[in-house]
Amino acid sequence: MSALLEIDKLSLEFRTRSGIVRALENVSLQLPEGGSLGLVGESGSGKSVLSFAVLGIQDAAATITGGTIRFAGTDLLADGGSAMKTMRGRELAMIFQNPRVALNPIRQVGRQIEDVLLRHTALRGAAARARAIECLADVRIPDPERRYSAYPFELSGGMCQRVMIAIALACKPRLLIADEPTTGLDVTTQAAIMRLIRDLGREKGMATLLITHDLGLARDFCDKLAVMHAGHIVEVGPTETLFRTPAHPYTAQLVRATPVGQERLENLASIPGNLPDLRRGDLPPCRFSERCELRSPACATPLPNLVVSPGHLVGCHHPQARSSP
Amino acid sequence: MSQLLEAIDLVKRFPVRSKGRKKLLHAVDGLNFHIDAGETVGLVGESGCGKSTLVRLLTRTLDSTSGHVRFRGQGIGLIAARAMADHPLRREIQMVFQDPTDSLNPRYTARQTIAEAVHLLTDTRGWAAIDSAVEVAAAQVGLPPELLDRYPHQLSGGQKARVGIARAIVVKPRLLVLDEPTAALDVSVQAVILQLLDRLKREMAMSFLFVSHDLNVVRLLCDRVMVMYLGQIVESGPAREVFARPLHPYTRALIASLPGGHGNDADLLVGGDPQSPIDPDAHRCRLFGRCPRGAERCQTQAPPLREISRGRSAACHFVAPTEREVFIDAALTVHKLHLPPARRAALTTEFDRVADMARQVQSVRLPDDTAPAPQFRP
Amino acid sequence: MSSLPTTATAIAAAFAGGEVSAREIAAAALERIAAHNPALNAYTEVTAERALAEADALDAARRRGEAAPALAAVPYGVKNLFDVAGMTTLAGARLLAGNPPAAADATLIQRMHSAGGLLTGALNMDALAYGFTTENTHYGATRNPHDPTRTAGGSSGGSGAAVAAGLVPIALGSDTNGSIRVPASLCGVFGLKPTYGRLPRSGSFPFVHGLDHLGPLAASAADLALAYDALQGPDGRDPACAQRVIEPTTDVLTRGLDGLRVARLAGYFDDQAGAAARAASERAARALGSLGDIVLPEVAAARAAAFVITAAEGGALHLQALRDRPDDFEPLSRERLLAGALMPALWVEQAQKLRAWFRRRTLEVFRDVDLLIAPATPVTATLLGQETMVINGRALPTRPSMGLLTQPISFIGLPVAVAPLWPGGAALPIGVQLIAAPWREDVCLRAAWALQSAGVAAVPPAPTSINAR
Structure with a gap:
């Protein structure tokens, strides 16, 4: 192998x-x-x-x-x-310690996942949004539709790290x-x-x-x-x-x-x-x-x-x- | 052993504003505990549990809302934080901080840092006398004399930790409060610092309050441990026993969460955010919502901290879980039943529910002559 | 066809008067079942041939000039834990599906048959009668006729739904901790859990010997009394069945409550009741001229003791099967049964002691009052699959908690009738328990009739969602 x-x-x-x-x-x-x-x-x-x-x-x-x-x-x-x-x-994706620093503080976390999807995949518009919500659900974030619109400061450290993982895994x-x-x-x-x-x-x-x-x-x-x-x-x-x-x-x-x-x-x-x-x-x-x-x-x-x-x-x-x- | 420090119903609430309304954040919520002379007590809990507030209350840098702190039989809770700076007792309670880099003045050499403590807190005067005290302390913490004239940035992490300890012990305190003293150190240095602290405690007959999130370290260093969650002590007992046989579900979760293969996943906290420390429901167990064993009763009746067995206390309606697990396992064996893990966990939940019901039954004091009703007739 | 009578009382009278044939009644009932059962899942088996055969026999007897019995031509269904000759008794459990067919009818079915009833089939239930929602993993959930997204209650959920949907005017159920009263409350029909030992249980699948009761659910208070009277009588095969003569209630039903002292149960029964349940119990208390509120001692502990005994006995009953065939058990209750089988005997002994004491203390109350009123369920019907319900701000697990208010009463064997109320014209019903001293089913039934005739309790015509189909 x-x-x-x-x-x-x-x-x-x-x-x-x-x-x-x-x-x-x-x-x-x-x-x-x-x-x-x-x-x-x-x-x-x-x-x-x-x-x-x-x-x-x-x-x-x-x-x-x-x-x-x-x-x-x-x-x-x-x-x-x-x-x-x-x-x-x-x-190849990476997650770091201190996710709060790695996340953009003034952009909704769902948007930040979409940014990655727009850059690396053909997904656009509603499809990208749906996939972003799916990514949040993948990392076991409860109520992903609602959390899509959250800003990093509204989330606990553990939740921010889940968002980082979601971003990292967005493109599989x-x-x-x-x-x-x-x-x-x-x-x-x-x-x-x-x-x-x-x-x-x-x-x-x-x-x-x-x-x-x-x-x-x-x-x-x-x-x-x-x-x-x-x-x-x-x-x-x-x-x-x-x-x-x-x-x-x-x-x-x-x-x-x-x-x-x-x-x-x-x-x-x-x-x-x-x-x-x-x-x-x-x-x-x-x-x-x-x-x-x-x-x-x-x-x-x-x-x-x-x-x-x-x-x-x-x-x-x-x-x-x-x-x- | 005699009691060195005693906290009685200690409370600290911070006023906060939430949605425009005045509310209270219950940082420390009615703590009762003591530290004996010569004892090392571990204080374990996660961020936001109130352990830092407790440390500030004990070192008298923060005034409590209510309750008492007695030190060597003397009430110190009423000494205002500002007045404490000049109080003779201040010398007797010293502190070692988490990050040696942040807690050392970058413009002071190691010698100046240690000497300042002697000057501020003792009656020792004169350059020679102070310097000799500094060098004795440096020797006690294993800091070579040639490093005493270095600045913090010229010292390694382990050396800075030693300076922080020397500064605290140079005034010969009776109680040393250590706030995560090895959290910032590499594992190769951690051991030597822990061993140093253990030796100093015995040599200088000090007591320690050792604050840490790492139960593994607490287990090795401490005689006793107190576990805090959202402002309350949820379990206390001999450190090794608590580690080997935790009674409270939060302690179980902490141990199951520790890296290195302890406990099992069924003990981990379940989803959901912790409850807010702001105006918490006094009738509800603070762990409810995250507790893998939460039951109806936990929402209506907050479990008080109570003695479960000699020296061991826990605040949970469902303590003695280990005995219960042992019982279930034995009963399964007797009945020749083998359960896959998922069913085993579900069985524990159901067994707990029945046990809770049985406890409700037992809570009724019946007249002695009450006969059972097996041959029931209306 | 719309002119056919629908209540048991009217059917029996019309048949006796020669206005209808039993065959017509049977055919109409079977047609209703065929039309509506697929949406409800109330029946697990329809005994069309038997119903028609029983009808033909009645019609033949009438042609011979024989007198019509009390329940002549009245179609009914039975919870599938009753033995029906030629059918395997499922008790809601796949575990039992491989058993041989029953050789004979259960005693109560024999009595229904003798009274002229037409058996239309077996009704769905929680597996092994352990549950309050009739969400049966293997045979499907029974849906509430008033809202198909909600449960019918349980464990006699099929019985409650069949009556509420107007498929049959009478159904038989069983009640160990509330299994007649909960579906009666959530489906909005009348139900009777008689005194422990009143009706024989021979030929039915047991759950907890010392707590099992059988009884009828019906579309009106009069139908309930009619069915109950037909079911009474001693029986040598159920050792717990009392040797009491039949004490007919139909004759005294309409007597009203004159001379009866009524009180409402407060304390635990208010604390564990949601707003609708509390409103229903207060409404019933006003209508029946309640003298005031009564608080029983240690009701929560009594309910806990009932829980302990149920789990212990149920677990012991099924231990062998739990060992051999765990996969055939209802996953929603399997580990609860197992926990019951494993618990220390001491807990059961303590629970039995508490039971004797609680019974003694409660019976003292009947020196001063004749009837007690309490809600039957903490809330109206919950959604299918709903794991928790909120009562007065506390979240409780739905399945075990729906019996919070029924359990302490059946625990000491008191007779209870449930009458359905619709507080504030609500879309969903909630029942009140009408509780009397042992052997005083007549009091329960009189109270039910009084509430119905005052317009406080009612079983409305079958809900439109069902009729519209």
């Missing part, structure tokens, strides 16, 4: 006044049609940069220095990203990129939104890329996880495998730092040190090595890409066979 989204050895840099930030290096990922992948990592790991690169939204300072992004077989980076522009919003995309879609929402609302995204993905056979700092959330809603650290993907694998037998020391520590399932405060791990400064010219091949207890001289040599088990890959010279308890 060929992947819907295939990122191969992608590298991206930001040129800033204080130096070149090597934000992504040799990042490779595959997401099959209808699959769900969680991209997890702490702030500064590069997970949002990666999703923006896929969508082709990035500031002028960013340069892709290598690699390819293929979507349904099409090279998104070819011809200066022209393929990306036609696909974005139609086949094949891939939804959800970047921290529930950050800032209450946990009960978060649960409802995440279940909605999951159920809609299943109903419509849509692939989902969930970007989150919350390992527990990724565990609940993704088939596969990719763990990012300082612009590298350090480990990829089936979700439960990564939780039970993480191979990369960073993944192992991240799992142990998550309070979910922990019984004692003492057992909660913290990860010493900070992310390396990505402007440094002397970044080691393993960007975690300076924080790593397992560091050895081998870590100064180019990273291997080890297959731990089918579908479970790790970039580390000292992969752990078994996770510590």
